[in-house]
Amino acid sequence: MSFSTLGLSAPLLKAVKEQGYSEPTPIQKQAIPVILSRKDILAGAQTGTGKTAGFTLPLLELLSSTKPAKSKQSIRALIITPTRELAAQVGESVEVYGKYLSFKSAIIFGGVKINPQLTKLKKGVDIVIATPGRLLDHVSQKSIDLRDVEFLILDEADRMLDMGFINDIKKILAILPKQKQTLLFSATYSEEIKKLSDKLLNSPVLIEVARPNIASQSVKQVVYPVDKERKRELLAHLINEGKWKQVLVFTRTKHGANRLTGQLEKDGITAVAIHGNKSQNARTKALDDFKKGEVRVLVATDIAARGIDIDQLPHVINYELPNVPEDYIHRIGRTGRAGNEGEAISLVCIDEHEYLANIEKLIKNDIQKVWLKDFKPDPSIKAEPINQGGGRGSNSRGRAQNKAPQSPKKEHSRRKNRNSI
Template identity: 55%
Template sequence: MHFESLGLSPALLRALADQGYNEPTPIQAAAIPVVLEGHDLLASAQTGTGKTAGFSLPMLERLFPNGKRPTSGRPRKPRALVLTPTRELAAQVHDSVRDYSKFLTVYSTTIFGGVGMGNQIQNLRRGVDIVIATPGRLIDHMQQRHIDLSGIEILVLDEADRMLDMGFLPALKRVISAMPQQRQTLLFSATFAPAIKALASQFMHNPKEVEVARANTVVATVSHRVHPVDAERKRDLLLHILAEDSRRQTLVFARTKHGSDKLCKFLNQSGMRSAAIHGNKSQNQRTRALGDFKKGKVDVLVATDIAARGLDIEQLPMVINHDLPMVAEDYVHRIGRTGRAGASGLAVSLVSHEESGLLRDIKKLLKDEIDIAPMEGFEPSQPLRMDAGAPKPRQGGQRQRPNGNKSSHQRRPHTQERKSGGSTQAQAQAQAKRRRRGGSRTRRSPNA
């Protein structure tokens, strides 16, 4: 199947061709015709399947039939609204909308927190067709009457499951209540969980359902590897893996904001170019960190789950879980950033005895065997437990020792050498520094 067969205008097809996109992904092939027919859409698709194009392309076609504006000049009210859970996802959706509409006359803008409202107000006053926003900042503009949603024709809820997880349901209800009931609503989620079904029944009209790649499945090209290790030796094992692996760009997940900062600092001190991204970082800091990672100025991006949600990173060969997520489904969201568009990917998890229960939940969700083997030189003092009573860490990070003292790696001076998989920590740091001098490049993925 080719995009030409989906009923898109020549202007959109030309934009797709310019980017090298010829064949739609499964979610695009299933969703685009439904949206073009005017139906509400309830779609389940995991990260990396091309869902952004799955709603952006038909949205543009519906707003601008055959590539033509219904009226001349800028619109008095926005005609389409895309809601996303995070600033990064909003910015990336906006980039996609601009790419696909490059041969159309379309006015669009983003609205999210972490930056001043001045430019956002100016753009809204000038008039825009499409607004891509996060719920909180959008409500700020609504309260100050900077935006009028009474002209919305198409509403898109992108990653609706994450918006519900983040407590945005009251905000969603408030935003939707300001729109016309006669509109087209497109809801994209990783799952058809009961909460998503309830949201759809409340705000959608006889939606068509499309399900591609269930949330408890992962891309077939991703390999899974687990290394059991004592909690206090995790960061040394991480450094060893990064120094030994020739692949450049690596995304590392930490469970907490504080933990991601500490891990990033350790990696930088060890000669590994790293940056951290989490909710306590300003929008400018997060944008700069992501930009440096994409440009190859840093080799490792350390992130928390919420901060990394929706990150669009092309040709990412490896994802490492320094800490397992507290919710098994988040494992799928994490590793969905590697193995995209048919490329091979590797998901590595460093698992302590205290995280045995979390690993058991992940294995149960995936219904798949995961390769579990200790790394030589990092064998754990306690084996993992995969039975029903397997322990789980408390929400908030690794446990302290019963006496409240810091773990041994925190007490030792940073320069002390330890064995790490046949080499000392100092040797691993030297390898990291050599890798740092080597530079890196990223390539564009064909995934829309």
């Protein structure tokens, strides 16, 4: 099947061809015709499946075949994403595929000055890609008119709920017209997602291209057991021995990301951190430098990594396992994309054994363990509670030993209230 059979017009097909794509991915094959038939959809799709083009292309097609909005200030299509990086990625997709059409778009997120966004909105745009918080800022300032929105897309809805944006989403939905086409994309189907879809979608078509919480078969998963104090040494060893040029490394905390970046630099390995405390300009530059190969290692937290879209990223390293097992799926989904093979390596100390067990239970598979001769864990070291407070991301020595790590479910609940755009 080619893109030409999906009902897209010549300008869009030309833009797709220029991007080097000839055959649609499974999510695109299923979603594009359904969206073009003006039906709501609930789509389950992991990162890296081509879902962004799966909704961007039919959205542009529908906009070009319908009458424009009532006034210059009216927004015709609203795309809501959980993070700045993902908003930028979707905005780039709209621009790339819509290059031969006359639509104007604006990317709206926090962390940058609002005035340039106000200026762009005042001139009139057809499509807005926004994070919830900054969108509501514009609503309160009356700088955006959502009363004539024809198309609403919620991208990575599970992450938005996980980050505690449900109230913001409800406020936005209350403003939008009832008559509109709605597309909801989510990597996982939680009870919250089901409740949201029941309220939001009108007789939706269910589209699912991969079973929830299943890692891509193109990703080789390996666990290296190692003492916590030797993780950085092992990481440097793997990078240097493998002569890796592009490695995405995940830490649990912002402080941990900064600390690891500094340590890698001292080891002679170029590295840069990306997390919520960095300015948007700093985050954009870090990602650009990583993509261009000017730095070998990008150290990221889970939230900041949303929107990192690199087709041929060969290595993802879990320097610290995530508190929430579903985040493991999202992390390793950054590699093994677009038909390429990838490797996901987890450096696991004794404190993280419960996290590892929960991940293996989720993916219904035991991950291969590899013990490196020079990095075997010291059997005399006992498990200690993982300190999640204060952004320190490390255990506090001197506390009672043999205490299990904090329940991932409790941590998941706490994190909902802590994360922000």
